[in-house]
Amino acid sequence: MSKGIKKSLMPIVITIIAGIIIYYVALPAINFKSMAFWLYVLVLALLLETSLVIAGFMATGKSQNSAGSHVKALGIGITLFVAAFIISIFSSNRFFNSSRYVGLMKDNIKEGDFSTYKATLENVPLLDKDSAIQISNRELGSLVDVVSQFELGENEQITLKGKSVRVSPLYYGGFFKWNNNKREGTPGYIKIDMMTQEAELIRLKEGIKYSPSEFFGRDLKRYLRMKYPFSMFSSFNFELNENGEPFWVVPVEKHTIGMFGGVDVDYVLLVNAATGDTYKYSLDEVPEWVDNVYNSNLIISQYDYYGSLQNGYWNSVFGQKGVKVTTEGYNYIPQGNDNWIYTGVTSVGRDESNIGFILANKRTKETIYYPVSGAEEYSAMSSSEGVVQHLGYKATFPLLLNVEGQPTYMMALKDAGGLVKMYGMVNVEKYQIVATGETIQSCQQKYRELLKNNSISVTETETERVSGVIENIKTAAIDGTTYYYVKLISKESYFALSVKDNQLILLKEIGDTISLDVNKKNTGKIRDALLIE
Known part of the structure; x- marks a missing residue:
């Protein structure tokens, strides 16, 4: 092959090599409706033209006219690219669509x-994401063999067999820690029961080997990009199936309006986090155990389009x-x-x-x-904070509950350290009705009294009296409050009593006989109770 041919091919070879490297790192979808793809094409075009200009100079040392023509061609190409890009954006604009x-x-x-x-x-569990992360970090910190090598991944709320839980996969603490543990993968995930607030590390027989914390071929996005080069991935959500097996739920985007507008979900990929087995589902075939197909921000943005553009x-x-x-x-x-x-x-x-x-x-x-109609959430948060302003507590974003047939905001009140110290209830329609309490039970009781005082009918709580001999007592400190979990002989449930509402429990021992008032609707393995003096 002559030197001239070699020199003319060199810019193309350089561009191909650079393109492969950039693709491996950036991982754009090869899809005309992906903005990342067009940026990738533009970068390659710039590289090719730059290489041709440099090759022209190196060939003769005086190919200024040739270089000028390349620069001119590059300018025309960029102008056409930008024009097409602007047209595509207008085709997706809300004004026209x-x-x-x-x-x-x-x-x-x-x-x-x-x-x-x-x-x-x-x-409805009242444990918020920040508190769940704090509990998960405490659990991780107590595991000496794990905390030195791994860290928490993104915390996700899911429902598992009808129960609300939060899960966090373990990630590698960096490249060198990945290199030390890559054969086994990360040990598993931390799961928090949103009702009991108990956290535990679930160790898997086969570790998690496909995640965003992996490197090279097992990096989750790169692993999927090699299998699905044309798909636009919107997020990677960690979930568990009904058997507790870890999966990544990956919604694949489609743009339904113009080039880049009208983002929606096209189909869903499920990736077994341990084995890498991948499954593709249409939207009507997604298994019922899957929770996070539609991103929260996507749902909100679509509703905002619906609410704001109905009349043009x-x-x-x-x-x-x-x-x-x-x-x-x-x-x-x-x-x-x-x-x-x-x-x-x-x-x-x-x-x-x-x-x-x-x-x-x-x-x-x-x-x-x-x-x-009624108070906006942040107004309700301010109302609860105002009741305890001398303590400086901050309210979490509320949940909307049905309490005594009344739409009611329920929120936790936290101190500067992020610990839950109290709870607040605000009536949505009559937002001057504000109750706070150190426990959920005391807050609800005060709220019910305020409803009565405002001539709102309240259904009397149906309780049952439970008596028996104490078989076992366990204690736990949850967000600054000590709870006693009491097991009575011949009773299947544990009865949870907060020290703040049941100080006499401190004097009770195994073998003592006690009586408790328990809400009849509360029938789980752990039932909230009040000690009868």
Whole structure:
């Protein structure tokens, strides 16, 4: 091969090699509707033209006209690229496609009656994400053989066999720790029961070998990119199937409006975190144990399109008749075996009041709108904080519950160290009704009394008297409060008593006979109780 041919091929060879390296690192989807793909193409075009210019100079040392033509061609190419890019953005713009943006969510929404709303204190956990992470870190820190090599991955809330739990996979602590442990993988994951707040490390027979903390071929995104080069991955969600096996739930995006607009989910990939086995499901085939098909922010953005653009783009900007959007912030409410996202809905004027709220199923995108007007979440948080302002506690983003048939915000109140010290309840419609208590039971009791004082009928709690001989006593400190877990002879459940509400439990021992008042609706393995003096 002549030197001239070699020199003319060299820019192409350099561009190909550089393209392979960039692709391996950046992992763009080979998809015309992926912005990352077009950026990748632009970088390759710049590399090729730069290589040709340099090769032209090196060939003769005076190929200025040739170099100039390359630069001119490069300029034309970039101009055409930018023009096409601008056109594609306009084709996705809400101004031209308002009805199509409304259609992203329209068919999934139905209106509900609050009397059918099922989230109550008995079935909704109040442990928030930050507290769950703190508990997980404490559990990880107590495991000497694990904490030196691994760290917590992203914490996810899921429902497992109808129970709400939070799970965090273990990640490698860095490249060298990965190199030391790559044959076995990470040991497993930490699981927190959202009701009992107990955390445990679940050690797997076969470690987690496919995750975002891996390197090279087992890095989760790279592993999937090699299998699905055309797919646009939106997120990687760690979940467990009903047998406790770890999986990555990976929704694959599609852009339904123009080039880059109308983001939605096309199909779902499931990756066994231990074996790497991969399964592809259409949206109507996704297993019921899967929770996080639709990203929370995606659901919220689609509802905002629906609420703001129903009467056209110009109305959303000027007249704003009937325009409504979600409030800032959201929370999760388990329903059955699914995880639902909750957020308030307010008028576009944002006058610190809500006109309703939505619940959206993160697996199916089924969305229920409840027309309940009242206080906006952050106003309710401020109301609870105001009651204990002398203590400086901060409220978590609330859950919306059905308490005595009343829409009620329930939130935890934390100190500067992030520990839960109290709980707050605020009536949504009559937000001057605010109750706080050191325990959930005491907070609920005060709230019920306030409802009575405001002429709101309250159903008397059905309790049962349980008596027996103490067989076993266990203690646990949860968010700064000590709990005694009492097992009575011939009773299957443990009875949980907080020291703050049941100080006499400190004087009781195994073999003593005690009597407890227990809510009849509370029938789990651990039942909240009050000690009868």
